[in-house]
Amino acid sequence: MNENFLSRKEISRSTKMNVYKAIYRPILTFACESWVLDRRQKSRMQAIEMKYLRKVKEITRMHRVRNDLIREDIGIEPLQDFIEKRQLSWWGHLNRMNHERPARKVWEAKVTGRRRRGRPVTTWDKQMGKIIGERGQTWERARKMTANKKEWSKFVYEGRI
Structure with missing residues (x-):
């Protein structure tokens, strides 16, 4: 700027x-x-x-x-909180998405082969699980919540169910 x-x-x-x-x-x-x-x-x-x-x-x-x-x-609000809200919003959108959509297929795809040496790379799914856990929900409960857009929006933007 x-x-x-x-x-x-x-x-x-x-x-x-x-x-x-x-x-x-x-x-x-x-x-x-x-x-x-x-x-x-x-x-x-x-x-x-x-x-x-x-x-x-x-x-x-x-x-x-x-x-x-x-x-x-x-x-x-802190930029980190803004980013987390955007990520949660996208995660909910992916969960509601049709299984035939390319974005959903890529998200659900599994990488074949061996990983490189060293510490395992933090995946996007693991990071989302951590964010959801910090907000007091389990992965499965959050997946069920995404079906209802209004309930998911309250969880993402207001931090409550």
Whole structure:
């Protein structure tokens, strides 16, 4: 983002936040539904997000203000939560999808052959299971919930059943 835009005093905070929601965040999270982020990537995403939000609030890191307080003051959810909601939404869509659709076939396909040495790669399914578990549901209960779009939407966006 152009530094001149964020540092301009004549542009209101609400306009800068509208630009964040309409342009900046969608660019950062394009196709995030299929991502599997490790700890380092999550940290970098948070750093990029906070760099923008700190510029909007005109706070530097030297002010030693916590990220949570900045987000709370501006009224914005963490980028990681936004990505998780998008992923859960896509997972529900995949579960409702017809078994003949190509996206569903690819998701259900099993890789043949041996895996490489080292730590097993975190799969998208494992990550989704972890997110669902953190929200207090089991994989099977969540699969049943996806059949009802309204119930699934409440679970994804409001965190309740």
